[in-house]
Amino acid sequence: MKNKNLQRYEQKLLKMQDRSREEISRMIQVVLDNDVSTGEHDSCVSESFDKELVLEHTEERMQEMVHDALARIDEGTYGTCLQCSHTIPQIRLNAIPFTPYCVKCEREHEK
Numbered sequence: 001m002k003n004k005n006l007q008r009y010e011q012k013l014l015k016m017q018d019r020s021r022e023e024i025s026r027m028i029q030v031v032l033d034n035d036v037s038t039g040e041h042d043s044c045v046s047e048s049f050d051k052e053l054v055l056e057h058t059e060e061r062m063q064e065m066v067h068d069a070l071a072r073i074d075e076g077t078y079g080t081c082l083q084c085s086h087t088i089p090q091i092r093l094n095a096i097p098f099t100p101y102c103v104k105c106e107r108e109h110e111k
């Protein structure tokens, strides 16, 4: 990857690292609120009980991923899929700059 692009992603990631706590909380809150309003009534009690836990866990996970992505920039492996070693398309990195996988491997991971 060209240095100029790499710097751009690094800036983006550093910004995310700074703001992520607040932004992620807001993001997750929206997702969770949507879930509750459309979800089944049976699971409501346990859902609200787990909310804090989920929030904390996801925040931590995101921070980790951003941190790892910055480490990969240092190592010079940023933009390369951890699983299949193919180049991750820039359009994907623009959307999710901290992703360690290409779309194909991400899907396999989610299974």
Ligand SMILES: [Zn+2]
Pocket: 081, 082, 083, 084, 085, 086, 101, 102, 103, 104, 105, 106
């Ligand atoms: Zn891959």
